[in-house]
Amino acid sequence: MKSPFKRFWPNDLRGRLTVLVLAALVPMVIAQAAIFGYWYSTRKSAELQSNLELARTFGALYERYLSDLQHAELTLGEALLRLEPEPALALLESRAKNYPAIHSFTWANPEGKILLSSRAGAPGISVADREYFREIIRGKQWTISDLLITRVGGDERLVLARAVRSGERLLGVVLGEIVPERLGETLTARRSRGGILALFDRTGRIISIVRGPDVRATVPSSHHVDRMAQEVIRSGQDWSGFLRFAGEGVDRLAARTPLPGLGWAAGASRPFAEVMAPVRRNLFLVLLVVLTICLASFLLAEFVGRSIINSVAVVREGAATLAAGSEARVAIPQIQELADLARTFNHMAEQLTQHTASLERAAEDLRRSNQELEAFSYSVSHDLRAPLRAIDGFSHALMEDYSEQLPQDAQRYLNIIRDNTQRMGQLIDDLLAYSRLGRREPNFEMIDMQALTRMIAENLKAAGETGTAVLQIGDMPRAYGDRTLIGQVLSNLLSNAFKFSSTQEQPRVEVSGREEPVQNVYWVRDNGVGFDMSYQHKLFGIFQRLHSMNEFPGTGVGLATVQRLLQKHGGRVWAESAVGKGATFYIALPRRQR
Amino acid sequence: MTNEVEILLVEDNPNDVELALRALKKNNLANRLHIVKDGSEALDFIFGRGEHQHRKVENGPRVILLDLKLPKVDGVEVLRAIRSDPRTRFIPVVVLTSSSEERDIVETYKLGVNSYIIKPVNFEKFIDVVRELGYYWLLLNHPPAV
Numbered sequence: 233m234k235s236p237f238k239r240f241w242p243n244d245l246r247g248r249l250t251v252l253v254l255a256a257l258v259p260m261v262i263a264q265a266a267i268f269g270y271w272y273s274t275r276k277s278a279e280l281q282s283n284l285e286l287a288r289t290f291g292a293l294y295e296r297y298l299s300d301l302q303h304a305e306l307t308l309g310e311a312l313l314r315l316e317p318e319p320a321l322a323l324l325e326s327r328a329k330n331y332p333a334i335h336s337f338t339w340a341n342p343e344g345k346i347l348l349s350s351r352a353g354a355p356g357i358s359v360a361d362r363e364y365f366r367e368i369i370r371g372k373q374w375t376i377s378d379l380l381i382t383r384v385g386g387d388e389r390l391v392l393a394r395a396v397r398s399g400e401r402l403l404g405v406v407l408g409e410i411v412p413e414r415l416g417e418t419l420t421a422r423r424s425r426g427g428i429l430a431l432f433d434r435t436g437r438i439i440s441i442v443r444g445p446d447v448r449a450t451v452p453s454s455h456h457v458d459r460m461a462q463e464v465i466r467s468g469q470d471w472s473g474f475l476r477f478a479g480e481g482v483d484r485l486a487a488r489t490p491l492p493g494l495g496w497a498a499g500a501s502r503p504f505a506e507v508m509a510p511v512r513r514n515l516f517l518v519l520l521v522v523l524t525i526c527l528a529s530f531l532l533a534e535f536v537g538r539s540i541i542n543s544v545a546v547v548r549e550g551a552a553t554l555a556a557g558s559e560a561r562v563a564i565p566q567i568q569e570l571a572d573l574a575r576t577f578n579h580m581a582e583q584l585t586q587h588t589a590s591l592e593r594a595a596e597d598l599r600r601s602n603q604e605l606e607a608f609s610y611s612v613s614h615d616l617r618a619p620l621r622a623i624d625g626f627s628h629a630l631m632e633d634y635s636e637q638l639p640q641d642a643q644r645y646l647n648i649i650r651d652n653t654q655r656m657g658q659l660i661d662d663l664l665a666y667s668r669l670g671r672r673e674p675n676f677e678m679i680d681m682q683a684l685t686r687m688i689a690e691n692l693k694a695a696g697e698t699g700t701a702v703l704q705i706g707d708m709p710r711a712y713g714d715r716t717l718i719g720q721v722l723s724n725l726l727s728n729a730f731k732f733s734s735t736q737e738q739p740r741v742e743v744s745g746r747e748e749p750v751q752n753v754y755w756v757r758d759n760g761v762g763f764d765m766s767y768q769h770k771l772f773g774i775f776q777r778l779h780s781m782n783e784f785p786g787t788g789v790g791l792a793t794v795q796r797l798l799q800k801h802g803g804r805v806w807a808e809s810a811v812g813k814g815a816t817f818y819i820a821l822p823r824r825q826r
Numbered sequence: 827m828t829n830e831v832e833i834l835l836v837e838d839n840p841n842d843v844e845l846a847l848r849a850l851k852k853n854n855l856a857n858r859l860h861i862v863k864d865g866s867e868a869l870d871f872i873f874g875r876g877e878h879q880h881r882k883v884e885n886g887p888r889v890i891l892l893d894l895k896l897p898k899v900d901g902v903e904v905l906r907a908i909r910s911d912p913r914t915r916f917i918p919v920v921v922l923t924s925s926s927e928e929r930d931i932v933e934t935y936k937l938g939v940n941s942y943i944i945k946p947v948n949f950e951k952f953i954d955v956v957r958e959l960g961y962y963w964l965l966l967n968h969p970p971a972v
Contacts, residue, residue: 617924617947622841625949629848657947668928
């Protein structure tokens, strides 16, 4: 995954589980939020509607009350027409007492002059200029005034005017003086927490207000004129929405509805917080559930992750123990795939144990056969040479003590016997040296190959092996190996080069080397007799010789030794040659690994 | 002390004994030479035990030529016995053997051998070695007073 998503896709198991859990939880949380949002808005519009219903019901109650009241006024008016002034006043007074909201009933003539009134001091006063009276004159059967100040007493009142007619002719008007504060008391208003019900006159001023138990008496402020009430009276349309009263500072869900019969408006409002309290409680519950699910999911992910990680850790520790060289078996975890892994691991460990055991057996066998070989070579070096010494010694004694009595041929035979004995001795010595080299472990160090080659050449010169050859030493990179063993290799190769070029008129031996990436290659080149490349497979075998003893002496151990020593160094030896064209022997030594 | 043994040769191979004797004779070193055939007899001779009980340890040989591979008690054991007794500790011992094994050489030197000579197959070389040896140990070397 090379996409930018890679940064959200962690490398560790625990991180990936977390991402998976998040991938499952996030849609769930979003879905929950959407469901809750839908629910919330549905609830809000339902509450707005129910608030409007409340305002309507409240308004309807007033309309009904006032309608009943005007009907009572009509009955009263008709009765008044038939009574003398004195009993008529008595009737007015007694009727006024029957209605708690009514302060007084008044009878005015069609000119607007008050004739009778249960309020003292009212008779004689004209109400002809009042708007409600004008409406009656204009033909309305009944009407209700806006809030007005009474001309007697100066009280803030409402007046319910009822025309009493005979046909088209106005006989008089009954006026009911209503105390606005008492209007609310007369009604069994629905009082909810924080709820306010209100009645507005044509100017939008509050006529009557019913407050819920916990609403401060100053909310809304006195003589509040409501803009929304004015608007619904003007348009005749319901309104519902939000408002906020000065001095309270909370959002309210509010509704206004016009009361066409009265020309007024009714209103209802409830604090939004109060209305949405159950929803909020539900929100809290939903949040609690969601959080619990999230927490549980993460805990589960952690638990599952931990169990996987622990199982993996068990296998890892087992592998580490195994890597450290100890025996290790791991417990089989419950998770199936990891159980397979653990079983495979145990199988591997079992195989490893078996292989190790068989390797140890092989190493033990090898050690034993090495010991046997050592014992063998020890006894060879002792016992095989003793008879040779005797043959040589007594041949020598025979020659020395009886040479006059021996014919010429017998003396020559004795010499041949001695030559061969000594050669046999040399073979035994070389063989022992070869087997000893095999047992020695290389002691690695950096070797100055040019200096070593010069030293070896000096030694060979001292031993008289160089003859007339010209030795040329070229560039030679430093080598990493055992100085003594590599010296032996150079000695054998140089000795061969000198030996096989000794028959040339101008024997020449060249030693050089080069660096390669993983190994250094060195070569010894001579212009000697060379050899047939088809015999090269025999070149490095022990006691293998490509020349007869008469041509060149030797036991056939030198190149076998070279090969063995290079194998010990992880290197190799090879040769290129042609008969009569000289030979080049190459050795490759691995470079030091850093 | 004219009949004091000067050279003790410890060698089990009769051929080697004869050749050694011949080499010594050629170098005029065969006077007062005593030959024993195994390690046990060598110890009896050196420490005056068994059939050599009339010998005094103090009259030990001036030099011991010791083969390593011997019947009964091997050369290394004989050397160890010689070196661990204060009376014989300073007798020069020359190991004369076929073994060119490094561990034999190292072990005998650790036990304080004075010289280690590998018997060459070539008899002429053997004569040379014995000559040098004789001159060195019998004529030039003066052991410390016991």
